[in-house]
Amino acid sequence: MESVFDGAAAGIDHLKEQDRSSFFHPFTAIKDQRAGSPIVMARASGCSITDVDGRTYLDGAAGLWCVNVGYGREEISSAIAAQSRELPYFHSFNGISNAPSIALSERLLRLAPAGMKRVFYGSSGSDANDTAVKMLWSYNICRGMPEKRKIISRAYAYHGVSVASGSLSGVPMVHQHFGLPLDFARHVSRPDVYRDAPARQCRSEVEYSALLAREIEDMILAEGPDTVAGFIAEPVMGTGGVLPPPEGYFQAIRAVLDRYDVRLVADEVITGFGRLGAWFGSQLYGMQPDLILTAKGLTSGYLPLSAVLVGDKIWSVFEEASADGRVFAHGFTYSGHPTCAAAAMANLDILEREGLVDRVAEIAPVFARLFRDTLSGLQLVGDIRSAGLMLGVELVADQASKAAFSPALKVAGRVSLAARRRGILVRALPNSDTIALSPPFIVSEAELAALAVGLGEAINDVAVELRAEGHL
Ligand SMILES: Cc1ncc(COP(=O)(O)O)c(C=O)c1O
Numbered sequence: 001m002e003s004v005f006d007g008a009a010a011g012i013d014h015l016k017e018q019d020r021s022s023f024f025h026p027f028t029a030i031k032d033q034r035a036g037s038p039i040v041m042a043r044a045s046g047c048s049i050t051d052v053d054g055r056t057y058l059d060g061a062a063g064l065w066c067v068n069v070g071y072g073r074e075e076i077s078s079a080i081a082a083q084s085r086e087l088p089y090f091h092s093f094n095g096i097s098n099a100p101s102i103a104l105s106e107r108l109l110r111l112a113p114a115g116m117k118r119v120f121y122g123s124s125g126s127d128a129n130d131t132a133v134k135m136l137w138s139y140n141i142c143r144g145m146p147e148k149r150k151i152i153s154r155a156y157a158y159h160g161v162s163v164a165s166g167s168l169s170g171v172p173m174v175h176q177h178f179g180l181p182l183d184f185a186r187h188v189s190r191p192d193v194y195r196d197a198p199a200r201q202c203r204s205e206v207e208y209s210a211l212l213a214r215e216i217e218d219m220i221l222a223e224g225p226d227t228v229a230g231f232i233a234e235p236v237m238g239t240g241g242v243l244p245p246p247e248g249y250f251q252a253i254r255a256v257l258d259r260y261d262v263r264l265v266a267d268e269v270i271t272g273f274g275r276l277g278a279w280f281g282s283q284l285y286g287m288q289p290d291l292i293l294t295a296k297g298l299t300s301g302y303l304p305l306s307a308v309l310v311g312d313k314i315w316s317v318f319e320e321a322s323a324d325g326r327v328f329a330h331g332f333t334y335s336g337h338p339t340c341a342a343a344a345m346a347n348l349d350i351l352e353r354e355g356l357v358d359r360v361a362e363i364a365p366v367f368a369r370l371f372r373d374t375l376s377g378l379q380l381v382g383d384i385r386s387a388g389l390m391l392g393v394e395l396v397a398d399q400a401s402k403a404a405f406s407p408a409l410k411v412a413g414r415v416s417l418a419a420r421r422r423g424i425l426v427r428a429l430p431n432s433d434t435i436a437l438s439p440p441f442i443v444s445e446a447e448l449a450a451l452a453v454g455l456g457e458a459i460n461d462v463a464v465e466l467r468a469e470g471h472l
Contacts, residue, residue: 012052015040039420044071047440047447049425060419060426060437060451065238065270065390066296069350070440076302076346083342092121092336100341107348108307111279112292117315120308121335125269125295126160128306129232132265132291133164133184134330136229139263139314142321150223151230151265152216154190156431158239159232159267168232171239171430186223188215190237193246194383194394195402205246213252217259225260230290232265235281241432242385242392250287263290263314269306273297274351274441276388277361290314300347305340356441364388367448371437374452378459379472380411389441393455395433397472405433409471411462418461424454 019038040052047070050056062068069076083100090098105119120135122128133151140148151168153159159168166174167181170190175181189196191212193205202208220228231253237243257264266289271281275297278284282292290313295306310318318328334340351357368386375381375393382396395411397403405411412428412435419426419435427436437451466472 012040015052046070046072047443055423057420057423057425058447058450058454060424060439060455062438062440063301064296065275065438066301068274068297068441069300069347069356070442073300073302073346073350075350076300076343079342079346080303080339083339087338089337089339091333093331098336098338098341100338100345101336104341104344107345108309112309113280113283113288115288115312116292116309117312118310120310121337122306122308122332123304123334123337123340124160124306125267125293126162126165127332128269128293128295128308129159129165129168129267130162131308131330132230132232132293133168135291135308135310135314135328136263136265138328139317140229142317142326145226147227148229150184150186150228151232152186152188152219152228153232154237154240155187156190156240157187157232157234157237173430186219188212188219190240191243191246191249192241193243194385197246206248209246209249209252212249213256216253217256220256220260220262225262228260228262230263230265231257232267234267234269235271235285235287236276236387236390238270238390238436239429241394241429241434242390242436244385244387245285250285254286254288265289265291265293267293269293269295270297270390270438273348274357274360275390275438277357277364279357298347299340299343302347303340303343305337305344351441360389360441363443363445363448366445367391370448370452374456375459378456378463380459380463389438389443391437392429393435395435395459405471409466411466414462414465415455415458418458419455422454422458424451424458426451426455
């Protein structure tokens with residue numbers, strides 16, 4: 001089928017003008033958008049995406065960490081079309097249900113780590129985080145502990161942008177200009193083996209993990225254990241810098257949380273459904289969470305859907321409270337959306353049939369090696385870290401001292417733009433000059449090599465600019 005904008009260049013220019021005059025883009029500087037020429041994506045297949053001007057990019061980021069099975073999967077599109085013809089929508093309030101959501105719930109509990117009892121649906125990672133916050137609050141109210149409602153998160157973590165999830169996020173730009181975070185949220189240090197561990201003179205990762213766990217314990221004690229409901233973490237921190245946990249991190253934290261009756265929430269919005277080479281990151285790192293939050297990879301981004309998996313401890317309290325007539329009065333118009341559930345089922349079919357989770361585990365060492373071999377020698381590259389198909393390249397002004405560039409130089413942003421000019425899509429993360437990669441699980445070795453080479457060239461392009469500007 002021809003797209004509406006195929007054809008005359010005048011039509012494309014008009015489209016771009018309409019974008020500038022009507023579309024309020026998320027996380028976009030208005031003045032830049034008004035002055036620039038937007039990239040308008042048109043179609044995609046596999047790991048490649050093409051814009052209306054006919055330029056094709058290799059998508060090293062899988063959209064926003066989500067198009068895990070790749071673009072152009074007819075099977076998912078057909079499942080969406082078929083379900084939307086049969087029953088496009090109905091709600092799931094008051095116990096009303098639909099077959100795709102039932103099948104998906106049963107399947108998610110089968111795939112999830114042991115101890116998960118029920119699945120609660122929404123449409124985004126942010127709403128999954130909000131649901132988790134309200135579950136923790138309600139759980140403690142049901143237990144007669146209404147004051148136990150603070151949630152500890154980590155500096156620079158990204159858990160979303162709604163009022164509650166934005167409060168859990170530790171990204172300054174998500175707080176500034178909104179008067180956030182709300183006062184239920186607290187933040188401790190993120191695990192940063194490259195910078196923070198040596199700065200604190202840790203001799204091993206285990207020692208660093210113990211120190212970070214102690215920081216959480218100190219915070220719980222300072223706040224008062226009776227006021228702390230939960231601790232939330234991604235198995236591997238994504239937007240906060242692509243930071244895999246140091247050895248023993250979650251085991252050490254788990255022990256602290258257990259001591260003070262604090263529930264653990266695993267935000268697996270990025271890591272769920274295979275990105276780390278296991279179905280869930282919680283399994284890889286022995287987290288034993290009480291809630292698991294998922295979205296993105298659940299449908300590979302083909303439709304919006306989130307799922308909160310509820311563990312035994314919390315579920316049993318809700319079940320008991322329900323005997324006294326309590327209702328968990330929370331839910332969305334689109335909770336249990338049948339068409340989104342059908343998309344998720346088709347996506348999971350692909351992951352299972354093609355063995356893509358195992359493939360991630362197999363290709364992860366190749367991915368890491370290719371990027372190390374290609375980028376390690378470059379002047380701006382300070383650290384390369386990875387887990388599964390997530391990889392971060394931290395850029396520095398000086399490798400020996402690890403000196404960072406001035407944030408005003410926006411070095412990572414410039415590298416991501418330079419990469420785009422070379423036909424490669426990667427993400428510049430906020431708050432550290434880190435470039436993130438998270439390609440689709442079907443990425444070939446040749447595509448990985450092209451991403452590594454293209455990123456290396458982009459880094460060199462920016463090094464040349466910085467030298468010319470006198471910053472190097
Ligand atoms: C770990 C994590 N949690 C939550 C979110 C928020 O998801 P959404 O943008 O769908 O609200 C994101 C988004 O990138 C994320 O990476």
